[in-house]
Amino acid sequence: xxxxxxxxxxxxxxxxxxxxxxxxxxxxxxxxxxxxxxxxxxxxxxxxxxxxxxxxxxxxxxxxxxxxxxxxxxxxxxxxxxxxxxxxxxxxxxxxxxxxxxxxxxxxxxxxxxxxxxxxxxxxxxxxxxxxxxxxxxxxxxxxxxxxxxxxxxxxxxxxxxxxxxxxxxxxxxxxxxxxxxxxxxxxxxxxxxxxxxxxxxxxxxxxxxxxxxxxxxxxxxxxxxxxxxxxxxxxxxxxxxxxxxxxxxxxxxxxxxxxxxxxxxxxxxxxxxxxxxxxxxxxxxxxxxxxxxxxxx
Amino acid sequence: xxxxxxxxxxxxxxxxxxxxxxxxxxxxxxxxxxxxxxxxxxxxxxxxxxxxxxxxxxxxxxxxxxxxxxxxxxxxxxxxxxxxxxxxxxxxxxxxxxxxxxxxxxxxxxxxxxxxxxxxxxxxxxxxxxxxxxxxxxxxxxxxxxxxxxxxxxxxxxxxxxxxxxxxxxxxxxxxxxxxxxxxxxxxxxxxxxxxxxxxxxxxxxxxxxxxxxxxxxxxxxxxxxxxxxxxxxxxxxxx
Numbered sequence: 001x002x003x004x005x006x007x008x009x010x011x012x013x014x015x016x017x018x019x020x021x022x023x024x025x026x027x028x029x030x031x032x033x034x035x036x037x038x039x040x041x042x043x044x045x046x047x048x049x050x051x052x053x054x055x056x057x058x059x060x061x062x063x064x065x066x067x068x069x070x071x072x073x074x075x076x077x078x079x080x081x082x083x084x085x086x087x088x089x090x091x092x093x094x095x096x097x098x099x100x101x102x103x104x105x106x107x108x109x110x111x112x113x114x115x116x117x118x119x120x121x122x123x124x125x126x127x128x129x130x131x132x133x134x135x136x137x138x139x140x141x142x143x144x145x146x147x148x149x150x151x152x153x154x155x156x157x158x159x160x161x162x163x164x165x166x167x168x169x170x171x172x173x174x175x176x177x178x179x180x181x182x183x184x185x186x187x188x189x190x191x192x193x194x195x196x197x198x199x200x201x202x203x204x205x206x207x208x209x210x211x212x213x214x215x216x217x218x219x220x221x222x223x224x225x226x227x228x229x230x231x232x233x234x235x236x237x238x239x240x241x242x243x244x245x246x247x248x249x250x251x252x253x254x255x256x257x258x259x260x261x262x263x264x265x266x267x268x269x270x271x272x273x274x275x276x277x278x279x280x281x282x283x284x285x286x287x288x289x290x291x292x293x294x295x296x297x298x
Numbered sequence: 299x300x301x302x303x304x305x306x307x308x309x310x311x312x313x314x315x316x317x318x319x320x321x322x323x324x325x326x327x328x329x330x331x332x333x334x335x336x337x338x339x340x341x342x343x344x345x346x347x348x349x350x351x352x353x354x355x356x357x358x359x360x361x362x363x364x365x366x367x368x369x370x371x372x373x374x375x376x377x378x379x380x381x382x383x384x385x386x387x388x389x390x391x392x393x394x395x396x397x398x399x400x401x402x403x404x405x406x407x408x409x410x411x412x413x414x415x416x417x418x419x420x421x422x423x424x425x426x427x428x429x430x431x432x433x434x435x436x437x438x439x440x441x442x443x444x445x446x447x448x449x450x451x452x453x454x455x456x457x458x459x460x461x462x463x464x465x466x467x468x469x470x471x472x473x474x475x476x477x478x479x480x481x482x483x484x485x486x487x488x489x490x491x492x493x494x495x496x497x498x499x500x501x502x503x504x505x506x507x508x509x510x511x512x513x514x515x516x517x518x519x520x521x522x523x524x525x526x527x528x529x530x531x532x533x534x535x536x537x538x
Contacts, residue, residue: 094372170414177395177406184393186374187348188454189381189409 002142004259010148012255013155017210018232019239019247020159021203027179027242029196031089031102036207036232037225038113039080043208044220045117046076048126055129066131070154073212074205081204084109085197093193110229117222125219128212151213158209162202163244175199179242231258234274238281243290250289253277299362300325301462301493302347307356307366309346316342318517319356324462324493329485331504332497334514340497341390343514344464348387349376360385361461382410386460390467392451396440400431403439403450407457417457424453427483445476452484461492469500478503 018036025033033039050072054065088105092098132150136143166172174195178185182192210228211220218224231254239250254274261273281288302324309317316339324330332340345351347358349365352373358366365380381387386407395403404424408417425432428449434442439450448468455463468484469477477500484496485507498504504511513521 094375173398173402173406176398176402180395180397181393183350183374183389184395185406186350186377187381187387187389187393188406188458189378190406191378192374 002139002144004263006142006144006148006152008252008256008259009152010255011258012251013152013159014210014214015228015231015235015254016159016248016251017155017206018228019235019251020162020244021206022232023236023239023241023243023247024175024179024199025203026236028175028199029089029093029178029192030099030182031106032099032233033084033088033106033200033203034103034229035084035088035106035109035113036203037229038110039077039084039204040207040211040225040228041113041117041220041222042080043073043077043204043211044128044215044224045121045126046079046208047073047128047212047215048121048220051129061129061133065129069128069131069212070209073208075208077204077208077211078201079204081200081202081207082197084204085200089196089200090193093196110225114222114225121220121222123222125221125224127219128215131212131216147213147216151216154209154213158206159248162206166244171195171198230271231274234278238278238288240285240288240290243288246288246290250281301328301361303357303359304347304366305357305359307346307354307358309342309351309354309356311352316351316517317346317354320518322512322519324495326491326493327489328493328510329489329508330493330495331501331508331511332495332514333499333501333504333511335499338514339517340499340514341466342517344387344466344495344497345389347464348380348385350374381458381460384459384461385464386455386458386462387464388452388455388466388468390470392447394439394447394450394454396438398439399435400437400439400442400450401435404431404435404453404457407454408459410459413457413459420457424456427456427487428453428480445472445480448472448480452480456487463489463492463494465494465496467497467499469498469503481507 018040022033022036025031047069050068051065054068059065084106088102088109092101092105095101130147132146135146137149166176174185174190177188178190178192178195186192214228235250235254236247238254239247254277257273257277258270261270300323304320304322307317307320308315320343332343334340342351346354349369350373353370354366355368356366357364360383363383365383395406401421404421405417408414408420413420430446431449431453434446439447442450452465452468455465465484468480472480481503496504496508511523512519
């Protein structure tokens, strides 16, 4: 039972990080970022390169390695986010049909990106050194490994920090303003282009964090971003695009559903169950779970 | 030096041309009423000044700096820079942020770093103009009534450190009594060496309250009355 809850929480926090990024990007600049999987993988490979460099220098574990892995993953993904923005967002942003064009441009980046990873890093999965050590805490009949615990704690801390920052800082106010009314944001002096790039970098950093921590169990491969992208899309749709509390709740539901399905039915049924959940939620609550929590007129 | 000078300004959306070779000068300390029927270009004129129309052409000089020029696309790309240089717009339809509190809505108007630092004082002075907002600061803006939303939208424009204030149709969609109070409050604000343009189709609301009235017709300025229209002899009002 405990193992089930822990694995649900790990999945929920990892997918939550990716989904929040997709959700922010959609709500603030109106771009459904299908390149989020590419951004995810970029973080993983950045951390892999960092680990390689340190290993060549003779350092194989310790805080320099652990913190460096997390930071390099976040930086790598943030840079990939800015890269996607400079190709798919800045040149297209004020053209007609930006939403469709942005969707296609990010899809293209995603497909080309996967092939590029394949060319540069090869098809083999790359392992990362353990970030949180290899120990395990026994609780009753089950137990939780350090890396699971670390993933949950770091994801929660990071999400809380980002949410606090969005609530209290001026840049956060600008982002929230832009999510709600782009015209209003423009007339108070918020630059859609600057703020949009900022959103892409932050979404990227959150995704990169998830990438490094998921790589602890699943390794980094050219296509390792596909699953997080799909589930991230499911969660951000089910949560109501742009709603942080909705996304967090949806992540918890999806994480639990995936853990339960994998345990009692079969791993291969997971996509069916997840898509079933999102269809059900959207049939009854078209604005997603976030629509239940907010009651305002447009 | 005049605050704002428009020379030969045309603007529109796609194939449609709304403003035709329009000239306009606004002097410091002036409160100007822009009147005219629906669909004659009042909103487009205010949008053109901050670069929000589909395309535009002609010179717009604000405090000696050219902010206009020819532009065929890039709606709103220059808007943030123009707004930060000192032009505040309270747009038609309010464009408030429905999920933010009234306080956050107002604070978002204090964009420049100097006005952000003094946002508390600025908020207090907005509340002194619109007293009902004082009690609503914590409320979510999306739950407000139409009149309150308008106050938030205009108040947000007042939060900025601007020299030129553009207010688009403050009375639109409001009960007569509420719109009267709102316009009266707008006209009592001390603008100092700045200027304010109020676009309004309900002409009597502005009568006797503004320094100058401009009448817009079919995308051109047809009427420029130096004093408030209240002083114009009835004959000019079409009594014959």
